[in-house]
Amino acid sequence: MKTKKLTISILAIALMLSIAAPSPVQAATTPSLGLAATFGVLANTFNYNGGLTAITGDLGMSAGFPGGGASLTVSGATQTNNAAWTAAGIDQNNTLSAGLAPQTCTFTFANGAVDLATDTTHGQIGVYAPGVYCINGAASVGTAGIYLNGAGTYIFRIVGALNTANNSNIYSAGASSCDVFWTPTQATTLGANTSFIGNVIDAAGITVGSTTSWIGRALAYGGTVTMDTDTITSTCTTGTAVAPALPSQGRGTINVVKTVINDNGGTKTVADFPLFINGSLVVSGATNTYNAPGLVFTVTETNNTNYTRTFSGDCDVNGQLNLIPGQNKFCIVTNNDIGAPVAVVPPLIDLVKTAYPLSLPAGPGTVVYTYTLRNIGTVPATNITIVGDTCSPIILASGDTNSNARLDLNETWINTCTQVLSSTHTNTAVATGWANGISATDIASATVVVGAPVVPPLIHVVKRPNLFTIPVGGAVTYNYTVTNPGTAPLSDVSITDDKCTGLPNRVIGHPGDLNKNNLLESNETWSFTCKSRLYTTTTNIGTARGYANGLMATDLALATVVVYIPKLPTTGFPTKETDTMIVVASIVIVLLAFYARRKKEIV
């Protein structure tokens, strides 16, 4: 009897607790796509423009290809208005209505449009855990991109349109592309040069910007899918080709790099412009680590009214930038003395950084970094410095053959630095040299993976203008040479320049791709050119990126071209015009004298 009472009491308390406690959040689950799972693209109408569009998986549509001169490859079957296409469409709709729609929201955003890259209401900015995210409005992904952090199912249920910004990325940090679902009720538009992950189920239509790499499926049965020189891969991938280094550590770095141009007689150097991040003094070229994501970071400097100041790189025009975990950002601050520039030749240097070994799978160990510095300009460079982030000292091992501490045109300086690494680290070095009052800077990074058998990627870009000085309004052609100094073939290689348009961004079908696999291998050289007309002295930044083994490699190359206003030429000697004047004057004088004499005679 006593036992029975106790049991009843426990049950009653348990019942009360179960009522009082919040309902447990059901984890999102990945529904079956049924017959739609084999499709990379499923649509009523399928358009493809531009260059080569590649689909890994099946293609389904209601009518034949529209043509248009572009080329298309489909690894699977092409189902055109047949039973397979219809059945896949039915399964697409079933997945949406029965598999995805009933799942409970893990997090519901405030009503209205949401930028997933900048939102902080759901948790850490830019970082999303598995779950069902419900958005009562349009959803967008800004240029900072987002992380899908960890294995599990991700469902973005959007009552509105889905848009991603140009050059934005969806990073996977353990999420499988087959476990990510985007279900907007209005049209989906992915920006150009983006990396995207997941299955978009959107009968309102899907438009993909040019040179976008999409790991997932475009399922728009009932609508239109439009692609332009894109790749879409329906096979499931965990840790896609677009995961940045160390996405989950909650730390990022900012490197402020100063360049100075004295093309009008100025004499200031880097040290004359103290630099600050959020008011704290920083050293040009040094890497500064911050918790990320954080507030907006603002780069400032001590002004000099005789110099202009320009922000570039990852900074906006006001010197501001955001930071999300794992990012290594560079803010370039350029000062140029004010006045009509003269034609002084700027220096140009090139820094390559490699690490040995590239990975320490067994855990902490010693790494030797090698910094190879070359003069790729037309004038010797003096006052050479190399600033590393955590490795010190950086020792000049060889290269200054005439021991004049000047980086001559025919010299290659080899510097080394040894460091014990206890965790995966991306080491950055900034080299600076001077000539004719103008600084030249190059930035190089190398990642070493500790504790995992992963070989990180390395990429290198050399940028060289065909002219170092041009008259105002003249044209300059920048030549870019992109190579792979590492061992892992690089996918999704891109090349951009902040002040020269026309580069291909994500590179597909480059003639330097010897084995035609769209991967940049260590024995390949991919070259590009970009022509620009300049009206003022310009320092611009070329950026090369590539991916391997879930990591991203980036290299920057800066080059300055001095734009001057020539003086008008001096031509000729005293001409016939002057002589004519003299003759005319002589004649007049003679005539007047003759007249005066005659008059005198007459009188």
Added chain:
Amino acid sequence: MQDVKKKLYKTKLIILFVGIIFSSVIIYSQVDGKTIESKQNINPPDIEVGLPVRLKIPRIKINSIFEHVGLTPEGAVDSPKGPSNVAYFTDSPRPGEIGSSIIDGHSGWKNNIPAVFDNLYKLRKGDRIYVEDDKGNTITFIVREIRKYNPNADAIDVFSSNDGKAHLNLITCTGIWNKVKKSRSERLVVFTDREIK
């Protein structure tokens, strides 16, 4: 009778004097450079042009070969070595390329040897100028405007254009000879636009 002869002689002298002055005014007004923009429809095609090899200006009987020059140590566009040739400033766009291609030549030479741009001031709006390049192209330009500049002027409009079209600007010296500076007091610039047929 003698009075009549004297009056006649006096009248002839006055007519001669006025005629000389009038002729001088006409001659020098031709280089006054206040011409008006041409209404030519110019829109250069995007063809690959070569390096210039020969300049022809039928209006003033120029048929001259090109030298290629850069800057002097003072930062001025260099000039041809002799009186007969014209100079292409190699930092400027090639004739026919988008932008302002710069050509200069001498006006006047020692011992009154004729120089190539002696008569440049005689060009008028609408006159045609032909440049032959090393790729076999003949590119035609049409005179739009003639202006004079102080030698030290900020001549950004001579060297730069941002209308996306191809121009050829011819420069020579004009004005009073300064013995100390060994230079004339002004620069004559003929602005031209590429002709599209």
